[in-house]
Amino acid sequence: MESIRRPAVAGMFYPGDPRQLGAEIDELLDAVDQFEPRVGHPKALIVPHAGYIYSGPVAAAAYDEIAPARGIVRRVVMLGPVHRVPVRGLALPAADAFDTPLGRVRIDSAARATLARLRQVVTSEPAHAMEHSLEVQVPFLQKMLGEFTLVPLAVGTASITEVAETIECLWGGEETLIVISTDLSHYHSYDEARAIDGRTLARIAGFATDILHEEACGATPLNGMLQVARTRGLSIRQLAANNSGDTAGGRGRVVGYSAFALEERRRVSPADAGRKLVAIARGAIARQLGAGNATGDGDAWLGQTGATFVTLMKEGRLRGCIGSLQAQRSLRDDVRENALAAAFRDPRFPALTLEEWPRCSVEISLLSRPKTMHFADEQDLLAQVRPGEDGIILEFAGKRATFLPQVWEGLPDRQRFFAELKRKAGLPPETPLGRCMVRRYRVAKWKEEPLH
Secondary structure, eight states, rough: OOEOOOOOOTTTTTOHHHHHHHHHHHHHHHHOOOOEEEEEEEEOEEEESSSSSHHHHHHHHHHGGGGGTTTTTOEEEEEEEEESOBSSSSEESSSSSEETTTEEEOOOHHHHHHHHTTTTEEEEEHHHHHHHHHHHHHHHHEEEEHSEEEEEEEBOOOOHHHHHHEEEEEEOTTTTEEEOOOOOOOEEEEHHHHHHHHHHHHHHTTTTTTOOOOOTTTHHHHHHHHHHHHHOEEEEEEEEEEEETTTSSSSSEEEEEEEEEEOTTTTOOOHHHHHHHHHHHHHHHHHTTSSOOOOOOGGGGSEEEEOEEEEEEEEEEEEEEEOOOOEEHHHHHHHHHHHHHHHHTTTSSSOOTTTTTGEEEEEEEEEEOOOEOOSHHHHHHHHHHOOOTTEEEETOOOOOEOGGHHHGGGGOOOOOOOOHHHHHHOOOOTOOOOEEEEEEEEEEEEEEOOOO
């Protein structure tokens, strides 16, 4: 009979109702002040594990980084400290799956078999039964990744070498994400905690491996991860840091939180990514016209989920533009399908001909994850918008339209920009912006000039 690890802290650390939980995670992700489109994703994250009301904003900054990983990451290795039941080594659960209000995530059976050869890895159901440091990460992962298997390791008494060996054993490739769960200092005054945590943050950024449990409750898995990262030459970025006094707690006794992304240095460069995406678009159109072959199947990063717009220009004038607002398929497929749609199915233009093709240029826009804007009224909205940088999605009464950031070049006035966007959406001019849903995004752009 299948054994399931049921949620222990749903309704306490995070909402127990699926809709409420999904909405809260979406709200936390929307609030992350990161709009730049990304190609590739981190190999590992360092995230906090308090209740979402306390550490959720910092955790969201980390999980926002793995939006491109949907469709690529199929296994998540999680290491977090034990808080209630001591254990010697790193403990797997006996369960076959973890349940959360968002659904079931299976334990990776192949990884369990691989770890069986390591003495420091044990099985302990009690260590996992009430442990929150791992459980609170799973709903975020479900939201961001969709389908994946889990390797949850509750870390007790273990050496840095034992933790590092375990991580190395499960390193894998693009399909594997590693998550280290730890808070920072506990129960100091606000100012004292900021000073202590500031020093700890600097040491994490410097790949220190002697961090104390008084500085980070998950010091054991953290030190092991930092040793592996240093050995493998990973880069590290601090994404966010605060403490409970900044969120939902008082400032007399606070807990510190931080988020980091660790990346392998072989990531594709933006310039190389752009050349590849333009080549895929051109190849798809050329093949449809009988003038060439499709290309672009080789690179793993093209499997990441992405949203793109493909714009065709003919002798300086728009010849077609079709795209996706939400990342729902691989970059490879999204660029191909949008290229074909822009060339042959844009309702504003006839289908592209072979005679026209040499005089056309292709531009690819890769969109960041759209974030909901919160504003008091129209004046507040217009003040928040950044002309030339923000792409805008406008929705009202079941109608929707978007302008890419490039549109600001011809419509630099904020009020006129939104007036034209309302018109594009089929909304009356008098539609109040204050009642609309508005989301914004940024783009990375790459363009190839005409062949002749």
